[in-house]
Amino acid sequence: MREVEFRAWNGDEKKMYYQDNFHWFAISGQGAWLMWEGIDNNKRKIIAGCGKDEDAIMQFTTLRDKNGKKIYGEDLIRTYINLIFIVKFTMGAFWIEWISKSESEDTALQLLSAKNISSVVIGNRYENPELLEAVK
Numbered sequence: 001m002r003e004v005e006f007r008a009w010n011g012d013e014k015k016m017y018y019q020d021n022f023h024w025f026a027i028s029g030q031g032a033w034l035m036w037e038g039i040d041n042n043k044r045k046i047i048a049g050c051g052k053d054e055d056a057i058m059q060f061t062t063l064r065d066k067n068g069k070k071i072y073g074e075d076l077i078r079t080y081i082n083l084i085f086i087v088k089f090t091m092g093a094f095w096i097e098w099i100s101k102s103e104s105e106d107t108a109l110q111l112l113s114a115k116n117i118s119s120v121v122i123g124n125r126y127e128n129p130e131l132l133e134a135v136k
Contacts, residue, residue: 004060007072008035009126010047011054016127017047025057033057056126061087061094065121074125076132080118086125086132099132 006025007018017035019025027033031050035057038044048055058073065071073089077096085096123131 005070006035006060007058008033008048009054009056009058011052011056011126013047014126016124023047027057058124059089063094066118067120069121071121072124075121076123076125076128077119078122084122084131085119 005019007016008025009016017023017037019035022039023035023037025033025035034046034049036044036046048057056074061071061073063071065077071077071087073087073094075087077085077087079085084099086099088095088097125132
């Protein structure tokens with residue numbers, strides 16, 4: 001069975017939260033989402049949600065990098081030939097989009113077709129925005 005897992009970025013705190021036994025996640029059929037922490041119904045704290053522009057949700061792709069680290073949407077990965085890609089979810093699939101110095105060089109590959117590429121997660125667009133700026 002496919003492992004469905006999420007993480008959420010809290011834009012106010014500038015902190016990433018991962019779904020686990022203390023951090024819970026819910027998504028509606030209309031696409032609204034919410035992440036909260038706490039087990040006791042009376043002591044739950046909302047930590048991220050779709051109502052705030054600074055917050056974001058990212059899904060686990062079910063793939064791991066060459067070191068075994070989970071790859072999520074919006075992760076930045078470096079290939080064995082030193083190209084940097086960002087993982088995106090669009091058109092019902094995960095894709096890696098080349099972050100290049102020239103708009104004419106942009107390309108996207110379906111992540112599943114690229115899973116044999118020896119790559120490493122080097123960060124993500126929220127916790128490491130300087131990596132995006134360095135290659136533009």
